[in-house]
Amino acid sequence: MTGARILRDIMRSGKLWKWHLLLLVWVLLQQYPTGSLASEGADGQTERPQAFPLIVQSCFPCHGPQGQSRSPAIPSLAGLPRDYLLKVLRSFSHGGRFGTVMGRLVQGYDEGDFIVMADYFSQQSFTIPRQTTDWRLVDRGRVLHRRYCRDCHGDPETPSEAGVPHLHGGWMDYLRWTLWDYLVGVNQGDDEMADQLSLLMRRHGTKGVEALLHYYANGEP
Incomplete structure (x- = not known):
C-alpha cells in the first residue's frame, strides 16, 4: 500500500490516531534515500544517519528532513522559535489556524508531542532556499x-x-x-x-x- 493510499484512507476516516500517523510516516520515509538523512564526515565518508525521535520523523515527509522543506507550498520548521512552534501547533489543534491537512493531522498528537516537536525543530539550522525574485x-x-x-x-x-x-x-x-x-x-x-x-x-x-x-x-x- 502506498503512502498516498494510506493518507487518503486516514483522511476519509472519522478519527486520526497517532499510530495511523506513524504507519504513514514509516511508509513515506522509505521514499527518501538514506543519504538525505546522513551527513558526510571529514574524511569524505558518509556517516550513519542521525537518529531522530520517532514523533519528530512524522513531520519529515511533508516538512522535509530535519524540518527543511523542499516544497514552496510547505513551510520549513527548522530554526523557528520554540514558543512560536508551540503556539502554532496548539492553534491548529483548537481551530485557530487553517491548513489543508494540518488541522486534522494534529489531532493525532498531544501536548507532550507538541513539546518534543518544538524543542527539536527550534534547535535545527535553517538553510535559505533559492527562489526567483524581482x-x-x-x-x-x-x-x-x-x-x-x-x-x-x-x-x-x-x-x-x-x-x-x-x-x-x-x-x-x-x-x-x-x-x-x-x-x-x-x-x-x-x-x-x-x-x-x-x-x-x-x-x-x-x-x-x-x-x-x-x-x-x-x-x-
Missing part, C-alpha cells in the same frame, strides 16, 4: 518591511522579538497564502499584527504585499 520588488519590500514588520519580526541584521519568527528565506508561495489567510481572518494573529497588515493594505494594496514577499524570498537584509 529586484525592484525586493527593494520596495525592504522599505515596507522596515516600516511595518521589522520591529517584531526582525531581519538578518536585527533579532526578532521573543517567540516571533524571522520571515527571511521563507517560501514565497507559502507566505503569500498565509498572509492572505491572516488578512481575511482565517488565521488568528495578535492585534498588533492585524493592525500592521491592515495599515499596509490600506496604504500599499496587494502590490505592497507582493513586494514584501519578494523581499522575504530573496533572503538578504
Whole structure:
C-alpha cells in the first residue's frame, strides 16, 4: 500500500490516531534515500544517519528532513522559535489556524508531542532556499518591511522579538497564502499584527504585499 493510499484512507476516516500517523510516516520515509538523512564526515565518508525521535520523523515527509522543506507550498520548521512552534501547533489543534491537512493531522498528537516537536525543530539550522525574485520588488519590500514588520519580526541584521519568527528565506508561495489567510481572518494573529497588515493594505494594496514577499524570498537584509 502506498503512502498516498494510506493518507487518503486516514483522511476519509472519522478519527486520526497517532499510530495511523506513524504507519504513514514509516511508509513515506522509505521514499527518501538514506543519504538525505546522513551527513558526510571529514574524511569524505558518509556517516550513519542521525537518529531522530520517532514523533519528530512524522513531520519529515511533508516538512522535509530535519524540518527543511523542499516544497514552496510547505513551510520549513527548522530554526523557528520554540514558543512560536508551540503556539502554532496548539492553534491548529483548537481551530485557530487553517491548513489543508494540518488541522486534522494534529489531532493525532498531544501536548507532550507538541513539546518534543518544538524543542527539536527550534534547535535545527535553517538553510535559505533559492527562489526567483524581482529586484525592484525586493527593494520596495525592504522599505515596507522596515516600516511595518521589522520591529517584531526582525531581519538578518536585527533579532526578532521573543517567540516571533524571522520571515527571511521563507517560501514565497507559502507566505503569500498565509498572509492572505491572516488578512481575511482565517488565521488568528495578535492585534498588533492585524493592525500592521491592515495599515499596509490600506496604504500599499496587494502590490505592497507582493513586494514584501519578494523581499522575504530573496533572503538578504
